[in-house]
Amino acid sequence: MISWRKHYKKTLIAIGLLLSTSASIYGQDGDPKNGEKLFKANCTACHALDKQVVGPPLKGVVERVKTEGGVDKDWLHKWIKNNKELRASGDKYANEIFEKYNKTEMQVFPNLSDKDIDDILAYTTNPPAPEPATTDAAKDTAAAGTANAAPQSSTTTNIVIISLLAIAGLLVWILLKLRQLVKLGQSEELSGLNETRVRSFREIYEKYHYVGKALLAILAILAAYGVWNWLMWIGVYKGYKPEQPIYFSHKIHAGEQKIDCQLCHSSAKYGKVSEIPSMNVCMNCHRTISEYNADHYMEPGKDKAFYDGEIQKIYAATGWDAQKQQYTGKTQPVEWTRIHNMPDFVYFNHAQHVVAGEQAIINSFNKKNPNNKIDVVCKACHGKIDTMNVVQMANDFTMGWCIECHRTTEVDMNNGYNKEYFKNLHEKLKKQYPKDGGKITVDAIGGIECGKCHY
Known part of the structure; x- marks a missing residue:
């Protein structure tokens, strides 16, 4: 009995050592959940688990470096903390990796502790299963409900249509019967009166020619107004939102990701x-x-x-090979559909409005729209583009629309440019334009002169 117990204890100790050694070999002695957070914060700019981005895929990296280079986790600690120093020391495997990936230098992470690195390696070895997305389940439930509701809606529509057709048929039958009754009830005197009725448009016109001329005159005026109104709205495409060759959602980029407009539209x-x-x-x-x-x-x-496919269109247009992480030189032009397009005879300068008029335009817009305020000057003309999946023309962009803005937008005289340029004209302008206590609007400084916009 004693001998058996001794062997039992030895067996347990051996199993424990084996498990601890195995865990150490495969990099699972860290916290994968914390490693996932650290990985997303520090590594995802250049690495993914299952595919090459700028650097190699990192899933199973502990076992891979052991197989390829005969190195262990201590080597990975040195590589992550300061790969430049490791390469400079003459480490063969470190320099082989540097050459293999186009001599792209990896960022150093001296701020990561040994435990942080162990957690990251544990995540790359055994990534935790993603938590079930409740929102997706809700979407599936809603979709199922919609699918079940669709046949019921279709059945209801068919019943309504059949009912309406039956009612229409009944009405036609009643009208036919009434007509037969009227014919049967007509007397000889009524038949004689029917023969004396006016039966041609010419006779009606001769009898009521004054009324006819008045009606024709009214119709001519309405027709002229209709043609004039149609001409005035040529080129006005408020609400126009064409499909583009590559789907780009401003709501995702400017709204969800908070990317500044001028990062892309720098000019x-x-x-x-x-x-x-x-x-x-x-x-x-x-x-x-x-x-x-x-x-x-x-x-x-x-x-x-769908979104992944649109990103691939960007790669095709620029000739980017995501696997080799290099450009192939084979590019494809993208034929974007223009949305905002001023006529050639109109001069409009974005810089003048974005720089000199920025705060004045924002203040004016927010004053006129207290329940729909803006924080970026671009939104005054282009609407709240950070909420648009597909960009559309948010305003009329007519001459009257521009003039109205110039008449109501107060000039910021504290702006460095205006303060210097109109230094000697401030008092004169305040007397000349005394509205609202001497406030100066854009029209006071030439904002509605023809030559400012037409040249």
Whole structure:
């Protein structure tokens, strides 16, 4: 009995050592959940678990470096904390990796503790299963409810249509019967009167020609007004939102991700036109963002596969090979559909409004729209574009619309440019335009002169 107990204890000790050794080999002696947070905060710009981005995929990296380079986790600690120092020491495997991945230097992470690195490696070895998304379940339930409701709605519609057709048939039958009764009840005297009735338009016109001329005159005026109104709205496309060759949601980029408008439309602040950003601007971010992972927001009717496919269109346009992480030189032009397009005879300078008029326009808009305030000057003309999945023309962009804005927007005389340029005209303008206690609007400084916009 004693001998058996001794062997039993030895067996337990051996199993414990084996398990601890195994855990150490496969990098699971850390906290995978905390490692996931650290991985997303520090690594996702250049790495993914299951595919190459800028650097190699990191799933199973502990076992891979052991197999390829014969190194252990201590080597990975040195590589992550300061790979430059490791390469400079002459480490063969470190320099092989550097050469293999186009001599792209990895960022150093001296701020990560040994425990942090162990947690990250534990995550790459055994990533925790994703938590069930309650929102997706709710979406599935709603979709199922909609699918069940669809046949019921269709049945109800059919019943209504059949009922209406039956009622219409009944009415026609009643009218026919009434007509027969009227014919049977007509006397000879009524038949004689019917023969004396006016039977042609000419006779009616001769009898009521004054009324006819008046009606024709009214119709002519209405027709002229209709033609004039139609002409005035040529080129006014408020609400126009065409489909683009690559789907780009401003709600995701400017709304959800809070990307500043001028990061992409940089020339709006310094040039006349806002310009369409080149595809290389998109690649500043999408070089490392190759798939859509923002599951918290998806437009109705679109899924992850749809968004991933649009990112692939960016790669095709720029000639980017995501696997090799390099440009192939084979580019494809993107034929964007223009939405906002001023006529050639209209001069409009974005920089003048975005820089000199920024605060004045924001203040004026918020004063006129207290329940719909804006925080960026772009929204005054283009609407709340950070809420649009598909960009649309938010305003009329007519001459009257511009003039109304110039007549109601107060000039910011504390603006450095205005303060210096109109230094000797302030008092004169206040006397000349005494409305609202001497406040100066854009029209007071030439904002409605023809030559300012037409040249």
